[in-house]
Amino acid sequence: MKNIKTINDFNFKNKTALIRVDFNVPINNAYQITDDTRISYSIPTIQKIISEKGKIVLLSHFGRPKGIPSKILSLKFLIPFLYKKFKLSVNFCENCIGESVEKKVSNLKNGEILLLENLRFHKEEEEENENFAFNLSKLGNIYVNDAFSVSHRFHSSITILPKFFKKKCIGFLMEKEIQFLNKFLSGKVKKPITILLGGAKVSSKIKIIENFIKFANYILIGGGMAYPFIKINGGKIGNSIFEKNKKIEKTIIKILDKYHKKNGTLFFPKDVIVADSFKNTANTKIVPINSIPYGWMGLDLGPNSIKYFCNIIEKSKTIFWNGPMGVFEFHNFSLGTRSIAKAITNATKKGAFSLVGGGDSIASLKMEGCEKKISYLSTGGGAMLESLKNKMLPGIKAIIHK
Incomplete structure (x- = not known):
């Protein structure tokens, strides 16, 4: 600055x-x-x-x-x-x-x-x-x-x-955006620090995981982002979303071997609600995340996962959230994301600092009427993610006086 x-x-x-x-x-x-x-x-x-x-x-x-x-x-x-x-x-x-x-x-x-x-x-x-x-x-x-x-x-x-x-x-x-994001990247915030990452694509957030894993206490990975980690670690993910990318797969293996086994910072859902088709009215059942049958796809957190993630959020002092925990635009698969929104709101009420960014995450807060109960809502989705990769945004670079 x-x-x-x-x-x-x-x-x-x-x-x-x-x-x-x-x-x-x-x-x-x-x-x-x-x-x-x-x-x-x-x-x-x-x-x-x-x-x-x-x-x-x-x-x-x-x-x-x-x-x-x-x-x-x-x-x-x-x-x-x-x-x-x-x-x-x-x-x-x-x-x-x-x-x-x-x-x-x-x-x-x-x-x-x-x-x-x-x-x-x-x-x-x-x-x-x-x-x-x-x-x-x-x-x-x-x-x-x-x-x-x-x-x-x-x-x-x-x-x-x-x-x-x-x-x-x-x-x-x-x-404000620069100050809050720099604060997070410095790691100089109250601990325990919890990072929640969801959404469909792991490729857009893998670098953020690499940056945060060095100082965060808990990195909770949900939504479509979780399945590549589960599959690469030997789990069965059925027809759940899986982004094929050799470079990303190598990075995931490195993260699991170098950091996760060493300090156990990454946390994944325990169970998920799976569906036999991608629609709100699909047939559903609850299964462990690493045992999803062929022909079924994970579309939301299961009840044990919701409890597990919310317990971690509850004891956190600093929270960052980007990306839904499931296909929250379908009402039948929105409970996981909405529960996370409520849990972050409650933790904020008790004194935690919360930063939420990304259109879907903010939309889910609005669904629960708690968007004004978060410490700071970031206005940028892509810009925020780029900043959290430790990159100087082109728009900021253009302002700097040399």
């Missing part, structure tokens, strides 16, 4: 802050926002600049339009919502570059906010295009990156745009 300037290092009076936010929020069919965490977390940054009589130009993407403008992916629907959130009127611009945009920006008064149209309506945004970034740079005096969740992307507004600014910094959202 030493070489990274934050918005506290600048005074924004009479300045135009060009803020890269991530307002790519989930919505339902009626265009109602179902999770406004990213917008809520951006408010302190916006308030600070407004309070100093600065002007704000907001840059964001929404969806995957692949360079083609589309009414259904326009950011315009956000205007009434932002008005309620910021308690200020927010202007909208139908494009994000060009003379008409520059004119609107030049007419901004101190304390005003302008939201520009979806960056990804221009294919150049995803191509690290210098010319596109230069045109964006004409719209502000100070560049602010407050979009942690896309700071792992090599996109024009993330990695190239900062090059055109002498004054560049991160916002409060970015600062």
Whole structure:
């Protein structure tokens, strides 16, 4: 953090802050926002600049339009919502570059906010295009990156745009994310430390296991991630998800031999609910995780596993969770994930520090109405995972003053 300037290092009076936010929020069919965490977390940054009589130009993407403008992916629907959130009127611009945009920006008064149209309506945004970034740079005096969740992307507004600014910094959202994740990576947190990793792919999290296993007390591996470990260790996993990857298999063997046998940090489900097909109405039964019959697949934690994992969470002082423990979008296979969400909430209530990230994990917290009872919800899924691999995100690297 030493070489990274934050918005506290600048005074924004009479300045135009060009803020890269991530307002790519989930919505339902009626265009109602179902999770406004990213917008809520951006408010302190916006308030600070407004309070100093600065002007704000907001840059964001929404969806995957692949360079083609589309009414259904326009950011315009956000205007009434932002008005309620910021308690200020927010202007909208139908494009994000060009003379008409520059004119609107030049007419901004101190304390005003302008939201520009979806960056990804221009294919150049995803191509690290210098010319596109230069045109964006004409719209502000100070560049602010407050979009942690896309700071792992090599996109024009993330990695190239900062090059055109002498004054560049991160916002409060970015600062918080970096601080909390660095805290976890340092291992300088209250023990026992418990890491819960779920989801389908072990490849996206194997490096995180390697980093955490050196200092975590418990690493609980559930969901689809557990089955490669069980199979490689000689168990039968039936038709459960198994990611074939020779490199990953070698890493799993190394982790099991070098670390797990030495200090026993890894913990796996004892039993699982298996199904004879991948649907909510499938036939089910409970079996030990290492004895899943052929033709059956593990889709959720079994009752013994839930109790086992929740007992570990209960005695933890620091908890990190990413990824569901089963196919929680199917109601009949959601109990494991929902039970974990409740257990983390209860541990937090008793004084543990909890950090949860990833859309599915946060969605399950919302199902239980306990998302506000967690110490910190990370706004980034992919960005968070990249950070926890001990990598500096490209978006942070682009801000560093040399």
